[in-house]
Amino acid sequence: MKLYEKSDTNIWSDSYIGKKMLGAHLDVESDAASRKADVINATINWILHPYDFPKTAIDLGCGPGLYTTKFSSRGWQVLGVDINKYSVEHANQESIARKLSAQHIEGSYLSPLNVGTFDLATCIYCDFGALVADDQQLFLRNVRMLLNKDGVLVLDVFGKGVSDTKTEGRYWNSEAAGNFWCNQPCYVLSECVHFHESHVWGEKHIIIPKSGKPFSTVIWTHYFTTDKITALLEKFGFEVLEINTDIVKKSDFISSDVIFVRARKI
Ligand SMILES: C[S@@+](CC[C@H](N)C(=O)[O-])C[C@H]1O[C@@H](n2cnc3c(N)ncnc32)[C@H](O)[C@@H]1O
Structure with missing residues (x-):
């Protein structure tokens, strides 16, 4: 990211x-x-x-x-x-x-x-x-x-202190239909990165629905x-x-x- x-x-x-x-x-x-x-x-x-x-x-x-x-x-x-x-x-x-x-x-x-x-x-x-x-x-x-x-x-x-609640890394989940991101079953690939110099955490999620186009979201958390x-x-x-x-x-x-x-x- x-x-x-x-x-x-x-x-x-x-x-x-x-x-x-x-x-x-x-x-x-x-x-x-x-x-x-x-x-x-x-x-x-x-x-x-x-x-x-x-x-x-x-x-x-x-x-x-x-x-x-x-x-x-x-x-x-x-x-x-x-x-x-x-x-x-x-x-x-x-x-x-x-x-x-x-x-x-x-x-x-x-x-x-x-x-x-x-x-x-x-x-x-x-x-x-x-x-x-x-x-x-x-x-x-x-x-x-x-x-x-x-x-x-x-x-x-x-x-x-918000940094104490976050961990850098990559992970993935398999989600059932009707989950937070998408109304059909999907995979969610996630990455969490700490940009120390800018005092911000980024969390990127790539959502891959069972059918349809994958999409991404990035959430920034400055402190x-x-x-x-x-x-x-x-x-x-x-x-x-x-x-x-x-x-x-x-x-x-x-x-x-x-x-x-x-x-x-x-
Ligand atoms: C974390 S929520 C907080 C909502 C509310 N202030 C509260 O505490 O109950 C952030 C809110 O900002 C809105 N929001 C995000 N970007 C916005 C923008 N560019 N212009 C107006 N609202 C926005 C979201 O839709 C959401 O309702």
């Missing part, structure tokens, strides 16, 4: 895997794709603690609206954006069913969104570190355009120090106001070494 090699399938927007992702988000027993309810509540409480009254927010990579609906029920005007149309549909249904004002649209935070500006932008579950380095820069430029003067970005990234994420945010026009490393106390999916950052647009 090469550093920042491209996937030929986007695991978030693929019509089959995207539905499986929605299922993973909604599994309350697991931290996979979305964190469990107690951590989500702690995250919301921390994000909102500096505010005396509700404002406007955009949640980038909102998934099925686990955060947007909570912002909304606390009086915030909130828009969720996600590339997974199944998650967006679910989030909007949930918002309507609960008589909330939260809205959700399908879109990519790597493209200009033209949805106005907000007091707060959030991107939760270490999505920022799943972006290749060029896309991290694109993301930060887009977020600046989505924020009002003095608007605030909250995001979380993995610390170096940061507080100095490194601070320097990156400063380079792109943000001032770090607050760091919190205590919100994710344990995770049964990836690591609990998670750094939350609150940064103001300058």
Whole structure:
């Protein structure tokens, strides 16, 4: 595997895997794709603690609206954006069913969104570190355009402890029909590589269905120090106001070494 090699399938927007992702988000027993309810509540409480009254927010990579609906029920005007149309549909249904004002649209935070500006932008579950380095820069430029003067970005990234949960190597599995990747029996060839200099792990899966075309996915997991994420945010026009490393106390999916950052647009 090469550093920042491209996937030929986007695991978030693929019509089959995207539905499986929605299922993973909604599994309350697991931290996979979305964190469990107690951590989500702690995250919301921390994000909102500096505010005396509700404002406007955009949640980038909102998934099925686990955060947007909570912002909304606390009086915030909130828009969720996600590339997974199944998650967006679910989030909007949930918002309507609960008589909330939260809205959700399908879109990519790597493209200009033209949805106005907000007091707060959030991107939760270490999505920022799943972006290749060029896309991290694109993301930060887009977020600046989505924020009002003095608007605030909250995001979380993995610390170096995520490396303790990963092992380099190659392996393969035989999967039955209806598995996570594909609706028919398949082989999955996997490779996990640590690119030490770039502080990123790459996990590549080549899925070979019983019939049909093989395809690949590559998942990047960057890890940061507080100095490194601070320097990156400063380079792109943000001032770090607050760091919190205590919100994710344990995770049964990836690591609990998670750094939350609150940064103001300058
Ligand atoms: C790990 S999940 C976290 C979802 C949500 N923040 C949560 O914690 O419940 C990452 C989310 O980002 C979305 N996503 C990935 N790339 C995206 C992009 N370029 N633009 C918008 N959303 C994206 C995925 O569809 C997925 O819902």
